[in-house]
Amino acid sequence: MVVEEVEAPDPAEDQALVRLDAIGVNFIDVNQRSGAYPISLPFTPGTEGAGVVEAVGPRVSEVSPGDRVGYAGVPASYSQYATAKASRLVPLPDAVGTDLAAAVMLQGMTAHYLVNSICTLDEGDWCLIHAAAGGVGLVLTQLAKRRGLQVIGTVSTAEKAERARRAGVDHAIDYTQEDFAAVVDELTHGAGVRAVFESVGKSTFDKSLECLSKRGYMVLFGQASGPVDPVDIRRLQRGGSLFLTRPALVDYTSTDEELLWRGQEILGLVASGDLEVHVHERYPLTEAPVAHRALQTRQTTGKLLLIP
Ligand SMILES: NC(=O)c1ccc[n+]([C@@H]2O[C@H](COP(=O)([O-])OP(=O)(O)OC[C@H]3O[C@@H](n4cnc5c(N)ncnc54)[C@H](OP(=O)(O)O)[C@@H]3O)[C@@H](O)[C@H]2O)c1
Numbered sequence: 001m002v003v004e005e006v007e008a009p010d011p012a013e014d015q016a017l018v019r020l021d022a023i024g025v026n027f028i029d030v031n032q033r034s035g036a037y038p039i040s041l042p043f044t045p046g047t048e049g050a051g052v053v054e055a056v057g058p059r060v061s062e063v064s065p066g067d068r069v070g071y072a073g074v075p076a077s078y079s080q081y082a083t084a085k086a087s088r089l090v091p092l093p094d095a096v097g098t099d100l101a102a103a104v105m106l107q108g109m110t111a112h113y114l115v116n117s118i119c120t121l122d123e124g125d126w127c128l129i130h131a132a133a134g135g136v137g138l139v140l141t142q143l144a145k146r147r148g149l150q151v152i153g154t155v156s157t158a159e160k161a162e163r164a165r166r167a168g169v170d171h172a173i174d175y176t177q178e179d180f181a182a183v184v185d186e187l188t189h190g191a192g193v194r195a196v197f198e199s200v201g202k203s204t205f206d207k208s209l210e211c212l213s214k215r216g217y218m219v220l221f222g223q224a225s226g227p228v229d230p231v232d233i234r235r236l237q238r239g240g241s242l243f244l245t246r247p248a249l250v251d252y253t254s255t256d257e258e259l260l261w262r263g264q265e266i267l268g269l270v271a272s273g274d275l276e277v278h279v280h281e282r283y284p285l286t287e288a289p290v291a292h293r294a295l296q297t298r299q300t301t302g303k304l305l306l307i308p
Pocket of ligand 1: 025026027028106107110131132133134135136137154155156157160199200203221222223224225226247248249250295296297298299300301302
């Protein structure tokens, strides 16, 4: 990645120009930069940010100049200014700063759809959350606990275990030291968990399938360790009539109404103090490569921000 000076873009007729106060760093940025997810070059990374509306196109009624907004899913966000379709911007409550909004839009709405919209989860159900001290992991853990779930979280260090416990994880497993499937079996007395929230992918997927109860849900939503090999569909039957899904945030925020519902609920929880957002570090925008290196070498917990 290199820094370039370019003209600030003009908003199209249905767009707003947002002056960014903070930009969220997400694993998708790493996957796009590394080539794991195909993109065409030249390419500006980043899909998440928050700031102040500076100008709007002639057909925009949703926001006005001066409004504070946040978003996820807007390309080319590693920048001082971003243009976004105005209907995809979420107005910020007074109590939420642009800094925290940029930290929670993408991972918060992801955690929201994972807990609320993939499958029915009942109070007392067990779930397994991989990388529980990560950006999505810490928010997902808190939302899962609010739903009354029993949460087992995996982490790679004692410090991360402590961070995950503070977010509400009932049992933290260091999966670099322990066989997490054996621990899950023991904790659930052989029954297994109703859902695995699997974002690590290649290195954990097979064992994660072993952790599921009959008719359990394998929710493969990321691949931080690499892509999962093709799956023999018969394994789902052998595992006990399992479900397998590979969801993406874009499909769970496909209408403006759904996006606003998820975005406003998450920001509302932050505003009321019911959802804690842990910012690991704020880097100057020009240090985006340093932030990427930290994220992809597992040195971080919670959120990384870039500040223009
Ligand atoms: N599908 C969707 O809608 C969606 C939306 C948002 C994010 N995601 C996915 O969710 C996952 C988490 O995203 P995030 O931005 O919050 O990142 P993150 O969880 O803060 O960082 C990734 C974490 O994965 C764990 N990990 C395990 N093996 C790894 C390896 N070989 N290389 C790097 N990390 C490894 C590390 O935690 P430990 O050190 O504790 O193992 C690391 O901290 C990513 O896979 C991302 O692509 C998916």
